[in-house]
Amino acid sequence: xxxxxxxxxxxxxxxxxxxxxxxxxxxxxxxxxxxxxxxxxxxxxxxxxxxxxxxxxxxxxxxxxxxxxxxxxxxxxxxxxxxxxxxxxxxxxxxxxxxxxxxxxxxxxxxxxxxxxxxxxxxxxxxxxxxxxxxxxxxxxxxxxxxxxxxxxxxxxxxxxxxxxxxxxxxxxxxxxxxxxxxxxxxxxxxxxxxxxxxxxxxxxxxxxxxxxxxxxxxxxxxxxxxxxxxxxxxxxxxxxxxxxxxxxxxxxxxxxxxxxxxxxxxxxxxxxxxxxxxxxxxxxxxxxxxxxxxxxxxxxxxxxxxxxxxxxxxxxx
Numbered sequence: 028x029x030x031x032x033x034x035x036x037x038x039x040x041x042x043x044x045x046x047x048x049x050x051x052x053x054x055x056x057x058x059x060x061x062x063x064x065x066x067x068x069x070x071x072x073x074x075x076x077x078x079x080x081x082x083x084x085x086x087x088x089x090x091x092x093x094x095x096x097x098x099x100x101x102x103x104x105x106x107x108x109x110x111x112x113x114x115x116x117x118x119x120x121x122x123x124x125x126x127x128x129x130x131x132x133x134x135x136x137x138x139x140x141x142x143x144x145x146x147x148x149x150x151x152x153x154x155x156x157x158x159x160x161x162x163x164x165x166x167x168x169x170x171x172x173x174x175x176x177x178x179x180x181x182x183x184x185x186x187x188x189x190x191x192x193x194x195x196x197x198x199x200x201x202x203x204x205x206x207x208x209x210x211x212x213x214x215x216x217x218x219x220x221x222x223x224x225x226x227x228x229x230x231x232x233x234x235x236x237x238x239x240x241x242x243x244x245x246x247x248x249x250x251x252x253x254x255x256x257x258x259x260x261x262x263x264x265x266x267x268x269x270x271x272x273x274x275x276x277x278x279x280x281x282x283x284x285x286x287x288x289x290x291x292x293x294x295x296x297x298x299x300x301x302x303x304x305x306x307x308x309x310x311x312x313x314x315x316x317x318x319x320x321x322x323x324x325x326x327x328x329x330x331x332x333x334x335x336x337x338x339x340x341x342x343x344x345x
Contacts, residue, residue: 092135106150109157180269184211261288
């Protein structure tokens with residue numbers, strides 16, 4: 028008998044979600060590193076992070092993927108286009124395997140859930156699935172064992188949980204704004220025990236979890252403690268969109284500090300954005316040509332692709 032099985036999206040009951048949201052809100056209110064003066068963001072993101080903080084509550088967190096102040100900057104994308112790219116680069120069998128091994132969630136009340144080839148997946152997760160395919164294809168050539176991954180800008184934590192679930196790595200570090208760290212904490216504790224998710228402030232102090240956690244959510248206002256965390260072990264550095272949405276001085280801060288064995292960057296080549304209220308400004312656009320050139324100068328290039336607006340760079344150190 029031929030049967031077709033659908034794996035439904037997962038979500039914990041509302042009271043469990045509410046308790047996690049309350050914990051995340053308490054952690055956010057306790058933070059002293061929300062604006063520590065060590066600024067490396069684009070003005071567009073300063074405004075959006077401020078709006079996210081002002082609208083952060085238990086109720087907004089329960090629906091963060093569809094909330095107008097929390098969702099737009101950390102969800103979305105061109106969706107099925109990325110599934111087409113997976114099929115082109117790795118074949119339809121690889122795409123089918125990735126979809127079958129993907130588990131989707133209703134946590135945060137996503138608006139973009141669809142069923143694709145018998146698998147439930149959000150439009151947002153389609154892009155992350157493409158990044159998973161590239162990481163799996165290249166990362167194994169650098170080290171036989173899994174490398175810990177550092178991600179600059181982690182969205183709501185979706186790429187992190189997919190990397191861990193699909194065996195890309197066994198430890199994950201996200202460097203992001205404190206308010207986004209707390210969204211990531213709420214989301215990731217849907218999939219992993221709370222003791223596996225740590226939040227670390229700009230001084231390296233643990234606000235949740237401890238050094239044994241699988242995931243460390245780190246403040247973008249202070250991450251220098253990570254130097255001791257990795258030395259002398261190799262690690263991978265990943266950024267999808269975030270690094271290319273930071274102007275040159277901020278990019279330099281990160282690239283001067285992090286010295287990974289493997290690097291994967293995806294983002295805009297020429298960055299043009301519209302600020303809050305649809306208003307543009309003089310500081311609303313810049314080119315990432317210098318960034319791409321620096322990546323190629325400092326790494327052994329494994330792959331470079333230009334997709335017409337976005338680009339991908341994969342490199343390694345020997």
